[in-house]
Amino acid sequence: MQLTGSHTLAAPIEKVWQMLMDTDILAKIVPGVSRLEKTGENQFEAISEIKLGPVSGKFSGGLTLSDIIAPSTFTLNVSQNSKIGNADASIKINLVAVDAQQTEISFDGDAKLSGLLARTGQRVLSGVANTLTKQFFSNFEEEIAS
Template sequence: MDLAGSHILNTTPEVVWAMLMDTDILARIVPGITTLEKTAENEYKAVAQVKMGPVNGSFSGGLTMQDIREGEGYTLNVQQNSKIGNANATVTIDLKPVENNQTELTFDGEAKLSGLLARTGNRVMSGVANSLTKQFFENFEEEIEGKGGKG
């Protein structure tokens, strides 16, 4: 399943970068995350509860950041397991400054699903992924506004 898109955030790339590197902020803005803890340099343990349509489960696993380009982006490797199936994803995240102290966050990657998640079908799972992505960016914008992070 392909994962790709972009969104303009109303703050500078420096503020967006700092927020992406802060586990407390990520735990608040990533939909469904109940626990996010750093286990090593650029490695995290995550537990998420996802309930959306036919997809309902508790996922646990790891996140690893690689190819880190300070202030510009990184590659995120995600391994999440649950009773309803597993998800493995590799997503490249890039930050680009745009006018008026805004930042374009683009992401491009692929997720491999197994178990019930895979059998649910790409169309349903793509809809879930799109909903979670929309919720992530809404949460991100609220966090920026709450921080006064206009840059």
């Protein structure tokens, strides 16, 4: 499942970067994540709950940040397991300052699904990706506004 998107946020690049590096905020803006606990340097244990139409599943697993170059880029690695299948995603996130008050955030990655999710979910997968993307940005915007 391809995960790509970009969006311009009304905040300076440093602020956007700080928010992304803040575990509590990250937990709020990554769709579905309900808990994020630090287990090591840039390593977290994550619990998420995805409710999308007919599907409602609890996932758990790890989340790590790598290739961190402040304040412009890092890679988010997510590995989430559940009884209905697992999701492993590696997403490269880039920040570019549009101007002093605006930052363009873009990401590009791929999520590997396995199990029943991969086998039976294809019909709606692009919708899932789209929806998660939208949620991510709208969560981010809310967080900036708050």
